[in-house]
Amino acid sequence: MTLFRSKDAHSGELMLDHRASPGIPAAKAEAMGLDPSLVREGKVAHLRTLGCCHCGGVWIENPLRTRPRNHCIKCDRYLCDACAAVTKEPGYTHRSFQELADMIRSGKFELTGGDLRRPVLTRSVKDG
């Protein structure tokens, strides 16, 4: 039997509590990308956060997004837009953040260029 897991089960939560506070003025909230009705005086906002399985970053979900949310079928997790764009580059090698961390922590590889999205890995000399 295949067990299907909802990706919603992996979302974090950001709580902004302004019950005892004047809150964020509407114009400023909009400038900050927040719904003014959620952060005004007397309100508690509960926002969903998602994590990227390739770079280890976290972002606040935009519930009004209409573009497809990026997803890695190998990891079965959401991807941030930046990592999703990298996966479409020629010669891309799939590595989750955990796999990359394991490689570097093993001592057999060193990051000698790039970053976590486009890592340039070199086999450690001591590993022969």
Added chain:
Amino acid sequence: MAKRIFTLLGQTFTAQAVTANLTNATYGAIKGGSATQLTDILEVSVNGMATASTVAAMCLARASTIEAGAVTALASPNSDGAMHPASAALAAPPVTFVAAATNGPQASAVTTDPKLQFSLNLFGGIERWNASPTQQMSMLGNTAALFGELILFNSSTGGGSSGLCNAHMIYEPY
């Protein structure tokens, strides 16, 4: 390994721009304890202590340039310790700090680097972010290239104003 809490008490988070060398005692930073250490950030909480309305654009951002000069050891009332009393001492614990000898770290301005934004009014406002398992903010090593340092700061770039608050970060090094 063992979860730890990095706590900042009664600190004025001065609003500063991304890529600026952050001023001492206006931010909180965590850096990996070794070149290969993996650290997960599990919770960030900010409690406003301002005495007048002050909207802060608190951000948890990766460092694009780590601090210059030696890191200054935490001083009371700030603290960093294991949550469980029986936790074994780490050989290379992550470095938590609010000051460095020469320059503070710089928050990344790279558009593809994620920043968690915790905008709130520090006059009575409370923020708490909890990561779900496997969805935590992660850092690897102790260099900017590996995203090895994270900074909690108040972003003037994001429209924040300087204000007093208490904050903590729960993290777990491996």
